[in-house]
Amino acid sequence: MSRLFDLTDRRALITGSSQGIGFALAKGLAAAGASIVLNGRDTGKLAQAAQSLGGDVTTLAFDATDHDAVRAAVDGFESETGAIDILINNAGMQHRTELENFPADAFERLLQTNIASVFHVGQAVARHMIGRKAGKIINIASVQTALARPGIAPYTATKGAVANLTKGMATDWAKHGLQCNAIAPGYFDTPLNAALVADPEFSAWLEKRTPAGRWGQVEELVGAAVFLSSQASSFVNGHTLFVDGGITASL
Numbered sequence: 001m002s003r004l005f006d007l008t009d010r011r012a013l014i015t016g017s018s019q020g021i022g023f024a025l026a027k028g029l030a031a032a033g034a035s036i037v038l039n040g041r042d043t044g045k046l047a048q049a050a051q052s053l054g055g056d057v058t059t060l061a062f063d064a065t066d067h068d069a070v071r072a073a074v075d076g077f078e079s080e081t082g083a084i085d086i087l088i089n090n091a092g093m094q095h096r097t098e099l100e101n102f103p104a105d106a107f108e109r110l111l112q113t114n115i116a117s118v119f120h121v122g123q124a125v126a127r128h129m130i131g132r133k134a135g136k137i138i139n140i141a142s143v144q145t146a147l148a149r150p151g152i153a154p155y156t157a158t159k160g161a162v163a164n165l166t167k168g169m170a171t172d173w174a175k176h177g178l179q180c181n182a183i184a185p186g187y188f189d190t191p192l193n194a195a196l197v198a199d200p201e202f203s204a205w206l207e208k209r210t211p212a213g214r215w216g217q218v219e220e221l222v223g224a225a226v227f228l229s230s231q232a233s234s235f236v237n238g239h240t241l242f243v244d245g246g247i248t249a250s251l
Contacts (some may be wrong), residue, residue, distance in 0.1 A: 004190040004232040009034035013084045016091030018045040028222030064091045064117035074124040086136045086229045087125045089118045099153045114158035133177035141184040162238045170238030186244025188216040212245030
Protein backbone atom coordinates (compact mmCIF):
# COMPACT_ATOMS: atom_id res chain seq x y z
CA MET A 1 0.00 0.00 0.00
CA SER A 2 2.75 2.47 0.87
CA ARG A 3 4.20 2.07 -2.63
CA LEU A 4 1.06 3.72 -4.03
CA PHE A 5 2.14 7.00 -2.40
CA ASP A 6 5.89 6.63 -2.88
CA LEU A 7 7.45 9.45 -4.93
CA THR A 8 10.96 8.01 -5.04
CA ASP A 9 12.66 8.74 -8.39
CA ARG A 10 10.04 11.37 -9.22
CA ARG A 11 11.00 15.02 -9.81
CA ALA A 12 8.54 17.81 -8.92
CA LEU A 13 8.60 21.41 -10.14
CA ILE A 14 6.61 23.74 -7.88
CA THR A 15 6.05 27.32 -8.97
CA GLY A 16 6.08 30.08 -6.37
CA SER A 17 7.75 27.77 -3.88
CA SER A 18 10.16 29.97 -1.95
CA GLN A 19 7.60 30.43 0.85
CA GLY A 20 4.06 29.70 1.99
CA ILE A 21 2.01 26.90 0.48
CA GLY A 22 4.53 26.24 -2.29
CA PHE A 23 7.39 25.67 0.14
CA ALA A 24 5.22 23.49 2.40
CA LEU A 25 4.28 21.31 -0.57
CA ALA A 26 7.93 21.08 -1.64
CA LYS A 27 8.86 19.91 1.84
CA GLY A 28 6.02 17.38 1.90
CA LEU A 29 6.79 15.89 -1.52
CA ALA A 30 10.46 15.67 -0.59
CA ALA A 31 9.50 13.67 2.50
CA ALA A 32 7.59 11.29 0.20
CA GLY A 33 10.77 10.70 -1.80
CA ALA A 34 10.58 13.25 -4.63
CA SER A 35 13.44 15.43 -5.78
CA ILE A 36 12.36 19.06 -5.80
CA VAL A 37 12.75 21.95 -8.22
CA LEU A 38 11.93 25.24 -6.50
CA ASN A 39 10.73 28.12 -8.67
CA GLY A 40 10.28 31.84 -8.24
CA ARG A 41 11.57 35.13 -9.59
CA ASP A 42 13.74 36.14 -6.61
CA THR A 43 16.97 34.13 -6.81
CA GLY A 44 17.97 35.15 -3.30
CA LYS A 45 14.76 33.86 -1.74
CA LEU A 46 15.03 30.68 -3.81
CA ALA A 47 18.56 30.05 -2.57
CA GLN A 48 17.45 30.52 1.04
CA ALA A 49 14.51 28.17 0.53
CA ALA A 50 16.72 25.54 -1.08
CA GLN A 51 19.20 25.73 1.79
CA SER A 52 16.39 25.41 4.31
CA LEU A 53 14.83 22.46 2.49
CA GLY A 54 18.07 20.55 1.95
CA GLY A 55 18.24 17.13 0.32
CA ASP A 56 17.79 16.62 -3.41
CA VAL A 57 16.68 20.13 -4.37
CA THR A 58 17.50 22.47 -7.25
CA THR A 59 16.22 25.91 -8.19
CA LEU A 60 14.86 27.15 -11.49
CA ALA A 61 14.22 30.89 -11.57
CA PHE A 62 11.76 32.21 -14.15
CA ASP A 63 8.74 34.49 -14.38
CA ALA A 64 5.73 32.18 -14.67
CA THR A 65 3.76 34.93 -16.45
CA ASP A 66 6.28 35.17 -19.31
CA HIS A 67 5.43 32.54 -21.92
CA ASP A 68 8.77 32.61 -23.72
CA ALA A 69 10.80 32.62 -20.50
CA VAL A 70 8.81 29.67 -19.16
CA ARG A 71 9.29 27.66 -22.34
CA ALA A 72 13.04 28.35 -22.43
CA ALA A 73 13.50 27.46 -18.76
CA VAL A 74 11.48 24.23 -18.90
CA ASP A 75 12.97 23.05 -22.19
CA GLY A 76 16.47 23.84 -20.97
CA PHE A 77 15.95 21.99 -17.69
CA GLU A 78 14.50 18.92 -19.41
CA SER A 79 17.42 18.85 -21.85
CA GLU A 80 20.22 19.50 -19.37
CA THR A 81 18.97 17.97 -16.11
CA GLY A 82 16.13 15.52 -16.67
CA ALA A 83 12.41 14.90 -16.70
CA ILE A 84 9.87 16.86 -14.70
CA ASP A 85 7.42 14.18 -13.56
CA ILE A 86 5.19 16.34 -11.35
CA LEU A 87 4.18 19.97 -11.80
CA ILE A 88 2.43 22.00 -9.11
CA ASN A 89 1.20 25.34 -10.43
CA ASN A 90 1.19 27.29 -7.18
CA ALA A 91 2.25 30.83 -8.15
CA GLY A 92 -0.45 33.31 -7.20
CA MET A 93 -1.28 36.74 -5.83
CA GLN A 94 -4.12 38.63 -4.17
CA HIS A 95 -5.41 42.21 -4.38
CA ARG A 96 -8.28 43.40 -2.18
CA THR A 97 -10.41 46.34 -3.34
CA GLU A 98 -14.14 46.81 -3.78
CA LEU A 99 -15.08 45.88 -7.33
CA GLU A 100 -16.37 49.31 -8.38
CA ASN A 101 -12.95 50.80 -7.61
CA PHE A 102 -10.75 47.84 -8.59
CA PRO A 103 -7.72 49.10 -10.57
CA ALA A 104 -7.50 47.78 -14.11
CA ASP A 105 -3.76 47.18 -13.80
CA ALA A 106 -4.28 45.09 -10.66
CA PHE A 107 -6.94 43.07 -12.50
CA GLU A 108 -4.49 42.36 -15.32
CA ARG A 109 -1.76 41.28 -12.84
CA LEU A 110 -4.20 38.86 -11.21
CA LEU A 111 -5.10 37.38 -14.59
CA GLN A 112 -1.46 36.92 -15.55
CA THR A 113 -0.26 35.57 -12.21
CA ASN A 114 -3.17 33.37 -11.19
CA ILE A 115 -4.39 31.91 -14.47
CA ALA A 116 -2.09 32.73 -17.42
CA SER A 117 0.86 31.25 -15.50
CA VAL A 118 -1.04 27.96 -15.14
CA PHE A 119 -1.42 27.85 -18.92
CA HIS A 120 2.19 28.87 -19.65
CA VAL A 121 3.91 26.45 -17.27
CA GLY A 122 1.34 23.69 -17.73
CA GLN A 123 1.74 23.72 -21.49
CA ALA A 124 5.55 23.86 -21.39
CA VAL A 125 5.82 20.92 -18.99
CA ALA A 126 2.99 18.89 -20.54
CA ARG A 127 4.70 18.86 -23.95
CA HIS A 128 7.48 16.78 -22.43
CA MET A 129 5.14 14.64 -20.32
CA ILE A 130 3.07 13.79 -23.40
CA GLY A 131 6.16 12.39 -25.09
CA ARG A 132 6.76 10.14 -22.08
CA LYS A 133 3.06 9.17 -21.80
CA ALA A 134 3.08 10.03 -18.09
CA GLY A 135 2.87 13.04 -15.81
CA LYS A 136 1.07 14.68 -12.91
CA ILE A 137 -0.13 18.28 -12.98
CA ILE A 138 -1.66 19.87 -9.88
CA ASN A 139 -3.06 23.38 -10.06
CA ILE A 140 -3.64 25.34 -6.86
CA ALA A 141 -7.18 26.69 -6.89
CA SER A 142 -8.91 28.16 -3.82
CA VAL A 143 -12.02 28.11 -1.69
CA GLN A 144 -12.86 31.11 -3.91
CA THR A 145 -13.14 28.66 -6.79
CA ALA A 146 -16.60 27.96 -5.36
CA LEU A 147 -17.37 30.96 -3.13
CA ALA A 148 -17.03 34.74 -3.27
CA ARG A 149 -16.31 37.38 -0.65
CA PRO A 150 -16.49 41.18 -0.85
CA GLY A 151 -13.44 42.92 -2.24
CA ILE A 152 -11.86 40.05 -4.17
CA ALA A 153 -14.11 39.51 -7.18
CA PRO A 154 -11.26 39.39 -9.75
CA TYR A 155 -9.34 36.89 -7.59
CA THR A 156 -12.48 34.77 -7.41
CA ALA A 157 -12.76 34.90 -11.20
CA THR A 158 -9.18 33.71 -11.65
CA LYS A 159 -9.57 30.81 -9.25
CA GLY A 160 -12.79 29.72 -10.94
CA ALA A 161 -10.83 29.74 -14.19
CA VAL A 162 -8.12 27.55 -12.63
CA ALA A 163 -10.68 24.82 -11.95
CA ASN A 164 -12.04 24.97 -15.48
CA LEU A 165 -8.58 25.03 -17.07
CA THR A 166 -7.79 21.95 -14.96
CA LYS A 167 -10.81 20.21 -16.50
CA GLY A 168 -9.60 21.25 -19.93
CA MET A 169 -6.11 19.92 -19.29
CA ALA A 170 -7.55 16.58 -18.20
CA THR A 171 -9.85 16.46 -21.23
CA ASP A 172 -6.99 17.08 -23.68
CA TRP A 173 -4.16 15.25 -21.95
CA ALA A 174 -5.60 12.23 -20.12
CA LYS A 175 -5.34 10.24 -23.35
CA HIS A 176 -1.59 10.85 -23.20
CA GLY A 177 -1.25 9.36 -19.72
CA LEU A 178 -1.37 12.61 -17.72
CA GLN A 179 -3.45 13.20 -14.59
CA CYS A 180 -4.40 16.88 -14.18
CA ASN A 181 -6.16 17.91 -10.98
CA ALA A 182 -6.47 20.86 -8.63
CA ILE A 183 -6.28 21.46 -4.89
CA ALA A 184 -8.54 24.18 -3.49
CA PRO A 185 -7.27 25.36 -0.10
CA GLY A 186 -9.62 27.05 2.31
CA TYR A 187 -8.31 29.76 4.62
CA PHE A 188 -4.72 28.97 5.54
CA ASP A 189 -2.23 30.87 7.66
CA THR A 190 0.15 32.01 4.89
CA PRO A 191 1.98 35.22 3.94
CA LEU A 192 -0.76 35.89 1.35
CA ASN A 193 -3.33 35.95 4.17
CA ALA A 194 -1.16 37.75 6.75
CA ALA A 195 -3.47 40.77 6.94
CA LEU A 196 -6.50 38.56 7.55
CA VAL A 197 -4.73 36.41 10.13
CA ALA A 198 -3.80 39.59 12.01
CA ASP A 199 -7.41 40.85 11.98
CA PRO A 200 -9.19 39.58 15.14
CA GLU A 201 -12.63 40.34 13.69
CA PHE A 202 -11.98 38.35 10.52
CA SER A 203 -10.41 35.44 12.42
CA ALA A 204 -13.41 35.29 14.74
CA TRP A 205 -15.76 35.27 11.73
CA LEU A 206 -13.72 32.54 10.02
CA GLU A 207 -13.69 30.31 13.09
CA LYS A 208 -17.48 30.51 13.29
CA ARG A 209 -17.94 30.05 9.52
CA THR A 210 -15.64 27.02 9.20
CA PRO A 211 -16.97 23.72 10.60
CA ALA A 212 -13.44 22.81 11.75
CA GLY A 213 -13.43 26.07 13.72
CA ARG A 214 -9.95 27.31 12.83
CA TRP A 215 -7.44 28.43 10.21
CA GLY A 216 -5.77 25.67 8.21
CA GLN A 217 -2.05 24.99 8.57
CA VAL A 218 -0.08 24.65 5.34
CA GLU A 219 1.18 21.19 6.33
CA GLU A 220 -2.42 19.97 6.07
CA LEU A 221 -2.24 20.37 2.28
CA VAL A 222 0.61 17.89 1.92
CA GLY A 223 -1.50 14.72 2.00
CA ALA A 224 -3.68 15.89 -0.87
CA ALA A 225 -0.61 16.88 -2.89
CA VAL A 226 1.14 13.55 -2.32
CA PHE A 227 -2.03 11.66 -3.27
CA LEU A 228 -2.47 13.60 -6.52
CA SER A 229 1.26 13.27 -7.31
CA SER A 230 1.37 9.53 -6.79
CA GLN A 231 0.22 6.30 -8.39
CA ALA A 232 -2.66 6.29 -5.90
CA SER A 233 -4.48 8.83 -8.11
CA SER A 234 -3.91 7.04 -11.42
CA PHE A 235 -7.60 7.29 -12.42
CA VAL A 236 -8.35 10.69 -10.89
CA ASN A 237 -8.55 13.38 -13.57
CA GLY A 238 -10.04 16.86 -13.86
CA HIS A 239 -10.97 16.92 -10.17
CA THR A 240 -10.76 19.84 -7.75
CA LEU A 241 -10.09 18.61 -4.21
CA PHE A 242 -11.22 21.09 -1.56
CA VAL A 243 -9.08 21.12 1.60
CA ASP A 244 -11.03 23.71 3.55
CA GLY A 245 -12.14 22.45 6.95
CA GLY A 246 -15.65 22.02 5.56
CA ILE A 247 -16.33 25.67 4.69
CA THR A 248 -17.75 24.86 1.23
CA ALA A 249 -19.98 22.15 2.70
CA SER A 250 -21.81 24.34 5.16
CA LEU A 251 -24.07 27.41 5.12
